[in-house]
Amino acid sequence: MMNARGSLTVRRRKMSSTEDLDYPQILFQYNNGFLVSKIMFTACELGVFDLLLESEGPLSSDAIAERLGTSASGMERLLDACVGLKLLGVEMKSEGAFYRNTELSNLYLTKSSPKSQYHNLMYYSKTVYLCWHYLTDAVRSEEEMIKFMYGLNAIWSICGRDVIGAFDLSPFTIIYDLGGCAGGLAQECISLYPNSTVTIYDLPKVVQVAKERFVPPEERRITFHEGDFFKDPIPEADLYILARILHDWADDKCMQLLAKIHKACKPGGGVLLVETLLNEDKTGPLETQLYSMNMLVQAEGKERTPAEYSKLLAAAGFREIQVKKTGKLYDAILGRK
Ligand code: ASE
Numbered sequence: 001m002m003n004a005r006g007s008l009t010v011r012r013r014k015m016s017s018t019e020d021l022d023y024p025q026i027l028f029q030y031n032n033g034f035l036v037s038k039i040m041f042t043a044c045e046l047g048v049f050d051l052l053l054e055s056e057g058p059l060s061s062d063a064i065a066e067r068l069g070t071s072a073s074g075m076e077r078l079l080d081a082c083v084g085l086k087l088l089g090v091e092m093k094s095e096g097a098f099y100r101n102t103e104l105s106n107l108y109l110t111k112s113s114p115k116s117q118y119h120n121l122m123y124y125s126k127t128v129y130l131c132w133h134y135l136t137d138a139v140r141s142e143e144e145m146i147k148f149m150y151g152l153n154a155i156w157s158i159c160g161r162d163v164i165g166a167f168d169l170s171p172f173t174i175i176y177d178l179g180g181c182a183g184g185l186a187q188e189c190i191s192l193y194p195n196s197t198v199t200i201y202d203l204p205k206v207v208q209v210a211k212e213r214f215v216p217p218e219e220r221r222i223t224f225h226e227g228d229f230f231k232d233p234i235p236e237a238d239l240y241i242l243a244r245i246l247h248d249w250a251d252d253k254c255m256q257l258l259a260k261i262h263k264a265c266k267p268g269g270g271v272l273l274v275e276t277l278l279n280e281d282k283t284g285p286l287e288t289q290l291y292s293m294n295m296l297v298q299a300e301g302k303e304r305t306p307a308e309y310s311k312l313l314a315a316a317g318f319r320e321i322q323v324k325k326t327g328k329l330y331d332a333i334l335g336r337k
Pocket residue numbers: 152244245247248290291292294295298299
């Protein structure tokens with residue numbers, strides 16, 4: 001009945017009225033699946049199972065509501081639903097209903113049990129549940145990564161020239177754009193510096209899309225290198241561009257990456273950071289503060305001040321650190337080996 005083959009069998013046969021009745025039952029069971037999940041999550045989150053584990057004996061719904069600081073009528077309905085789901089047991093006394101944990105809830109739904117699934121359930125309730133709100137969009141949509149690449153590439157047609165032109169990069173002929181993605185900045189770079197070649201170093205799946213959709217194959221001065229710059233070797237070069245990369249990561253990861261780049265870098269070479277810079281006192285610019293909040297939501301990093309980036313670069317061994325504000329959204333910082 002539950003699998004495709006089973007339901008086909010039912011359809012081919014002449015339907016009897018009893019088989020007919022199974023369909024609504026299955027339909028409603030599926031329809032209500034998330035109500036069941038939420039009842040279990042909510043009883044867990046409110047501490048119903050923990051309280052009943054610690055209490056001497058079964059408790060009335062009024063007592064549970066009072067101890068947990070909830071409404072009495074809401075708690076009574078929640079407890080009765082848990083009984084329906086066999087997450088609680090109930091016994092009727094002359095004073096009314098008294099609730100107790102079942103074996104299942106004692107074992108898995110209490111925080112203190114060695115087999116507790118409390119944290120897993122809370123992760124589902126708080127994070128997974130919210131993501132599933134967008135399930136339709138996720139299935140319908142063009143792949144998220146490709147949209148992200150189009151979205152992030154667009155800014156370089158406005159700011160690219162300014163950040164690439166902020167310093168004279170003409171002495172650097174072999175350039176790696178680490179996390180260079182769709183190549184918008186690499187294109188600016190080769191157009192401004194006719195003697196340079198740029199290699200876009202990015203994850204294999206990103207490089208594949210960049211080649212197919214973004215960088216024309218006749219662009220001979222842009223090449224690709226597939227890899228994970230945290231795990232895989234970084235080839236020797238004159239200049240490494242890190243455009244909107246460090247803002248994705250916490251300080252320890254930034255240090256790890258910069259130290260690795262310093263090692264690979266030719267003597268006299270350098271690293272160019274392209275980031276939106278916070279004022280030293282962090283009072284602005286507002287756009288950068290907003291972007292920093294976005295990094296909290298979408299990544300592991302934050303936007304930083306020039307002093308913070310300089311400190312990271314210096315700790316990795318780079319010197320002659322220069323900061324250039326462009327007056328546009330993205331700025332440039334150059335460090336030399
Ligand atoms: C990243 C850059 C971005 C990672 C996630 C991101 C951007 C949006 N999401 O490296 C572009 C910058 N814009 C904002 C709002 O931060």
